[in-house]
Amino acid sequence: MSVLTEEQIERFFNILNESSEIIQKAKDQSYLDSLIETLDAVQDGDGRHLGLTASDAQRVTNIYAKFNRDDYDAETLRKSIQMAILKAIRLDKIQANYQITPDTIANVIGYIVAGIFNDKKQISLLDPAMGTGNLLTAIYNQLDRSLGVKPTVSGIENDDAMFELAASSFEIQHIHAELFHEDAIQNVLAPVVDAVISDLPIGYYPIDANAKGFNTHSETGHSYVHHLLIEYSMNHVKKGGFGFFLVPSQLFQTEEAKQLLKWMQGRIYLQGLLNLPGELFENKAAQKAILILQNTGEKAKQSNPVMLGEFPSFKDQTAFKKFLTEIDDWQQRDLL
Template identity: 45%
Template sequence: MGQTDVGELYKRLDTTTALLKEDLDVSYMDALIETSENILDGGRVKVEGGLPHQSVRDQLSEQYALVNLNQLTTDEIRQAVQLAIIRGERTDLIQANHQMTPDSIGFLVAYLLEALADLPTQATLLDLTVGTGNLLYTVLNRLQAAADPALTAYGIDNDDTMLALAGVSARLQGLEVELFHQDAISELMVPQVTASIADLPIGYYPVDERAADFTTHAATGHSYAHHLLIEQSMRYTAAGGFGFFIVPSMIFKSAEAESLTKWMTSATYMQGLLNLPRELFHSEAAQKAILILQNKGGQAKQAQRVLLGELPSLKDQAGFRRFTAELVAWKQQNLA
């Protein structure tokens, strides 16, 4: 299996989505959800009110007959769905905060989680900003391929279309994921988890009364949503558990950084802030980093030397090998 297989599944998804989009007069994303549901239903075409038309049903059935998910790995299915969603983002002009996390960033989050968190065999993960699921599923597939732990994951999002895409993507991949359509800053229906991850949307949270329950809320006006989401994620993470958050590199230089720092030092240990490779961003101002927090409790302790710096490019194999060796030594010296 390889790129050819990913390309073939993407072609079937895109072709059938385009047919449904045109015939049902819906968005690309809605058509993609419907075609995925049809595939999950054994290639049977859902018909409502005589639509899609018979000629389109015949074309869909021909395409579905060529789909064989058993020939692909879980991550190949994820990649094909991801390509279709990227096509949908461009076709439907999706706003920036809803755009999916690139694979390269997902791989780096997965690597750090695998290297630092010492996940037990029955580990659970939480993503409060799951979107279409690409970050969470990249991490799940990487971890399961590496160590085969029994991983269960929970995802929250307030956008029903994004969540529906995440749902069909998880089912196509056969992943153990529970998804909840709700405001992630409200009281959640998820248990305490082993670790949390999130690619955080940047902006203000509009419900000041709810934000007031958080240490990271602003003294006046609206609070930063990404600060509240970090605090909320760690609330639902077990004692000693890790959180890995994709944040602006300049997160501690904002006007609201004081309340974030105050909460972090009282509730967690900040173990690292690693800038993502510069090449992934169109400008220095847009650069992001992975913030690594660990809840107090259990065997957790503050690292004597916080992990700071820039992650090497995934294309720089020698640089990444050096970083891997440095990370192993850092963990031994600071967290063991």
């Protein structure tokens, strides 16, 4: 990353941060809520509608005057917003489902997606659990840079605050997106796409009645939300299309996995399961992997072999690049 880009990231972060701190103090509210208001107001360049005193409204308006959208590319803006959200998570002690997918992981997923779709002039993407939209916008920007393709994107998010952050992030980056403020498990009528990309929430889905229409629902008690979302996602992928999911490394080693595997038979090809480096996680139980699924139909076929393995440390650039080359070879030789 160039020094200029780092300076721009810091510059826009400072604009977001200074405004959010003023609003937070004036309204005695969370940093997160203040950031949401800032992201909305900075685009208008006007703080008068924020419900502040005339003095504070003028202060934030003066801060917004430092922001000229034309000075920034989308990726710089995304990184600045990411920094501000990370500060909100830290300051407000926000629960785990707000955690942002690290850029190192987003970049790897984007690399795999770019390799599979490298001959496409257009790609449509969906994230059924988009959170703040960071993963979806990171991959959008990566595909724009690496393939010269501006994907058509859609996202679903049930949480109010995360949805508002995502909507503002897309808008400020000038990324047109179809966003749904809904619970995907209630079978949102989202578009059918070339690929689903998602860092799936992990755990039990609380509303059993909503899960009953899914083949992956549990026969007793609550169902795993990540199983339900995988099924939902692949139902919204075209024939021969792909799903790229961040999942627990132990996904297929639980008792509940039997129902997931049963649903996949005859419908879905398991094309890859790539464990992320163990050093990124607190313990083995928390380790995650990139799951690559493909719908049957069109020219899709079961890859032989399935791509299984574990990424070397991201710090070992030689080994890391060698592993990426192995993925490239597998895509060309066994998958596509």
